[in-house]
Amino acid sequence: MQRPFVHPTIEDIKLETILYALSDRARLEIVRKLTAGGCPMNCSTAAPVHLPKSTQSHHYQVLREAGLIRSERRGTEVVNTLRCTEISERFPGLIPAILKAADLCD
């Protein structure tokens, strides 16, 4: 049973949940790729390649439920887009600050 994707509304997005979602190396990489590569992007393109499919799927679910990405089915694929605009309305400057810090880690 493929359940429909659930996305929180802007008001329901919580800071703690966003920080938690980004506190994982793989998920942070997904968000960075979505930012750098220009949305939209399908799952297998954005996720670190070495990870099992089930794990990737889990990471996308965490990012989705945190409100960081929006997922839509397009045929056999799932297309993911960053919810940049919405998040920057709710928490201006937060995501850029985190991504900038991530760049410093490389």
Next chain:
Amino acid sequence: MQRPFVHPTIEDIKLETILYALSDRARLEIVRKLTAGGCPMNCSTAAPVHLPKSTQSHHYQVLREAGLIRSERRGTEVVNTLRCTEISERFPGLIPAILKAADLCD
């Protein structure tokens, strides 16, 4: 056996660990209080009151091992200070951005 506190060096501080440490409501509150009240501050002052001692102690340990705070024993108390300067050297603007976002949640 009271073990000595372990603090990571600046180089060892990881972005993911910081985000994880701050992805908890209680720990975020502790950091906010340390920021607002001006460091240093002892444990029982900074932590949310309703939490059991053991849980508070655990949260301080997470913050300490993430490199966010420095803890020192002073008599029967433990005095905690934010490692603001060091972290802003490693990740400029990160903590202020998160704290600003936290203010918007109130």
Next chain:
DNA sequence: TTCAATAGTTCGCTAGTCTTGAACCAATGA
């Protein structure tokens, strides 16, 4: 229409982590 390939989800298991009460410890002050 049927069948295989593709892209991803869901299930079930193991291993690790969080929370908390209970027991403990070290410094202070009466």
Next chain:
DNA sequence: TCATTGGTTCAAGACTAGCGAACTATTGAA
């Protein structure tokens, strides 16, 4: 000396992450 204060450590149950295996939905041949 001994109770108090402020915090740590331990142990146990509840919860969560990672991953292989099984499954589902769509597409594109044959």
